[in-house]
Amino acid sequence: QVQLVESGGGLVQAGGSLxxxxxxxxxxxxxxxxxxxxxxPGKQRELVAGxxxxxxxxxxxxxxxxxxxxxxxxxxxxxxxxxxxxLKPEDTAVYxxxxxxxxxxxxxxxxxxxxxxx
Numbered sequence: 001q002v003q004l005v006e007s008g009g010g011l012v013q014a015g016g017s018l019x020x021x022x023x024x025x026x027x028x029x030x031x032x033x034x035x036x037x038x039x040x041p042g043k044q045r046e047l048v049a050g051x052x053x054x055x056x057x058x059x060x061x062x063x064x065x066x067x068x069x070x071x072x073x074x075x076x077x078x079x080x081x082x083x084x085x086x087l088k089p090e091d092t093a094v095y096x097x098x099x100x101x102x103x104x105x106x107x108x109x110x111x112x113x114x115x116x117x118x
Contacts, residue, residue: 002026002107004097009112016116017085022097022109024078031099034071036082038093038114045096049082063091087116 008020024031035050049069051057057069068083080097092115098105 002028002031002099004099004107004109006095006097006109006112009095009114011115011117012087014088014116014118016087017083018087018114020082020084020095020112022080024080024099025076028073028076028078030101031078032101033103034078034080034097034099035105036069036080037096037098037105039096040093048095089116089118092116
């Protein structure tokens, strides 16, 4: 079992930056994949960026060049970050941290709201 807690969301003007953080605890040795997803009301949750245990990352086309995902481990805690730059109003969503033992999310955080004003 993995527990995930996100932080770092907030309100920012268009063109601004935010850094989201996620702290993973519990059975972190089992984690293969971690990712950031986002969801707006009425739409499906979508992958923003993902990273494997070996550091290979992938990004959704709409945010390529504007976001960077990174992952770190300190003892039995894994930290996942999402640096977001040049934010746009359409990036407004609830952002979720996820982890899994394969490539399909199994554990989710509670979400953190990101709001971008024009």
